[in-house]
Amino acid sequence: MHGTQRSITAANEPILSVRGLSKKFTLHTQGGVAIDAFSGLDLDVWRGECLALHGPSGAGKSTLLRLLYANYKPCAGSIRVNHGGALVDMASAPPRAVLSVRHSTIGYVSQFLRVIPRVSCLDIVAEQLSAHGEDERCAREKSANLLERLRIPKRLWNLAPATFSGGEQQRVNIARGFIRRYPVMLLDEPTASLDSTNRKTVVTLIQEAKAAGAAIVGIFHDEAVRDAVADRVFRLHPACQAS
Numbered sequence: 001m002h003g004t005q006r007s008i009t010a011a012n013e014p015i016l017s018v019r020g021l022s023k024k025f026t027l028h029t030q031g032g033v034a035i036d037a038f039s040g041l042d043l044d045v046w047r048g049e050c051l052a053l054h055g056p057s058g059a060g061k062s063t064l065l066r067l068l069y070a071n072y073k074p075c076a077g078s079i080r081v082n083h084g085g086a087l088v089d090m091a092s093a094p095p096r097a098v099l100s101v102r103h104s105t106i107g108y109v110s111q112f113l114r115v116i117p118r119v120s121c122l123d124i125v126a127e128q129l130s131a132h133g134e135d136e137r138c139a140r141e142k143s144a145n146l147l148e149r150l151r152i153p154k155r156l157w158n159l160a161p162a163t164f165s166g167g168e169q170q171r172v173n174i175a176r177g178f179i180r181r182y183p184v185m186l187l188d189e190p191t192a193s194l195d196s197t198n199r200k201t202v203v204t205l206i207q208e209a210k211a212a213g214a215a216i217v218g219i220f221h222d223e224a225v226r227d228a229v230a231d232r233v234f235r236l237h238p239a240c241q242a243s
Contacts, residue, residue: 013082014044015215016068016184021077021091023063037063041077043234047183050206050216052230059236061219065186067091068217069108070098081105081184103132107182109190113161113169121164122147122157125175132180146175150201167193178205185209187218191225203228 022039037060045051053061066072068079070090079090083105088097102108122143129139147157150171156164161172170193177185187206191199199222206216206229220226226233 014046015082016045016217017078017080018043018068019078019080021064021067021079022075023060023067023072024075038236039076041236045184045215045217047213047215048210049231050210050218050229052226052233053217053219053236054226054233055236056238058238060238061236062188064236065108065188065217065219069102069106069186105182106184106186107177107180108186108188109174109177110188111170111192113173113176117162118160120158121152121161121172124161124172125179128176128179143175143179146179147172149205150175151198167195167198170194171198174202174205178209181209181212181214183214185214185216185218187216187220189219189221191220191222199225 019042021041023037024039025035025037027033027035041064043051053064055061063072067074068090070079070093074091077091080087081090081101083101088101090098090101093101122140125143125147126136126139129142130136134142144157148154152168152171152175156168161169164172170190174190177187177190190206191202194202203225206218210216210229210231216229218229220229
């Protein structure tokens with residue numbers, strides 16, 4: 001087994017565990033000034049709960065999500081996730097292991113839809129199931145049902161979403177993230193561009209994911225949404241340190 005993994009025997013282990021996490025950014029265009037995002041951060045997340053990241057702008061909330069997904073590498077610390085019965089440290093895992101975790105264990109709903117041009121809205125969502133072996137017809141049926149729940153007009157399903165409104169693109173993004181039951185879900189302001197009716201739908205999707213055992217870490221600037229979905233709040237504060 002690779003050095004970044006170990007087997008799990010305790011059923012009550014958190015599915016995601018962070019210890020001593022530190023991140024510093026070096027601004028090379030500004031004379032090499034170093035900015036601390038945070039240091040020595042610890043947190044645990046269990047199955048079936050939602051942990052809301054809370055704090056002012058610049059506190060490192062989005063940075064933390066990107067570290068958990070291994071889009072960023074930390075300066076120190078570990079990010080251990082239960083991946084198919086083994087612990088994988090996303091802070092030190094090789095690229096192949098990171099991709100495996102992203103494929104099966106961690107889903108990420110960002111604020112922006114990034115897709116291949118000219119791929120239809122329905123195919124963008126359905127491919128998240130077909131890529132995991134689901135029958136294509138079933139994948140498209142499930143995707144259609146979810147797009148309908150999110151009030152994406154049927155006339156748009158066979159169009160590429162590049163020309164959709166911001167709210168429509170965000171709902172396609174949410175559908176793509178929620179169509180599979182990932183054990184861990186990272187949500188970066190999933191309701192940001194949505195009206196009240198669609199916000200309620202997303203709240204319901206989050207509650208359903210929790211009920212199915214998903215561990216969720218999210219940023220929710222809408223206080224009503226945060227209160228509706230969060231079991232715990234993890235507060236971050238700006239480091240306010242430069243060197």
